[in-house]
Amino acid sequence: xxxxYSEIKPYTTKDGSMIRELMxxxxxxxxxxxxxxxxxxxxxxxxxxxxxSSEEIYYVISGAGMMTLGMKVFEIVVGDSVSIxxxxxxxxxxxxxxxxxxxxxxxxxxxxxxxxxxxx
Numbered sequence: 875x876x877x878x879y880s881e882i883k884p885y886t887t888k889d890g891s892m893i894r895e896l897m898x899x900x901x902x903x904x905x906x907x908x909x910x911x912x913x914x915x916x917x918x919x920x921x922x923x924x925x926x927s928s929e930e931i932y933y934v935i936s937g938a939g940m941m942t943l944g945m946k947v948f949e950i951v952v953g954d955s956v957s958i959x960x961x962x963x964x965x966x967x968x969x970x971x972x973x974x975x976x977x978x979x980x981x982x983x984x985x986x987x988x989x990x991x992x993x994x
Contacts (some may be wrong), residue, residue: 875903884913888989889920889965899983908983912966914939914974919967922992928980930958932966937974940967963992 877897884894891912895901898908914920914937922942932941938951942965943958950956950966958964968974978984 877902887912887984888986888991889923890918891920891966893978893984895984896977904983906983907979907981910978910980910984911935912976912978914966914968914976916968916971916973920965922963922965922994924961924963924990924992925958925980925984925988926990927960927988928982928984929960930964931979932956932958933977933979935975935977937968937972938970939974940969942966 882894882896884892887893891914894911896909896911897904899905932955934950934952934954936952938949941948941950941956942963943956944962966974966976
């Protein structure tokens, strides 16, 4: 199955990022994982959150920002990949003037029900 980018409508996830589900079992033929494009506008950040079951991999495709991963805070730039284990608190802040765009791979696939918002 092919998913046409121009036909995929973005939506806001529970953590506050704008997501375009490039491939997801709820809409496509894949079964065990999802791939999404997350856009975090300049000067904004996602909510601190964790996923109970899903492991995530982030790959930065444009922009730059600061990543909180557990107790660590570090810069992310184009070409960086970040592995996020289940139950690990994380968020991303766009510290750049352009959109921060990240490819997000989740296994099992992303779901709002698996996302728990946390307090800072």
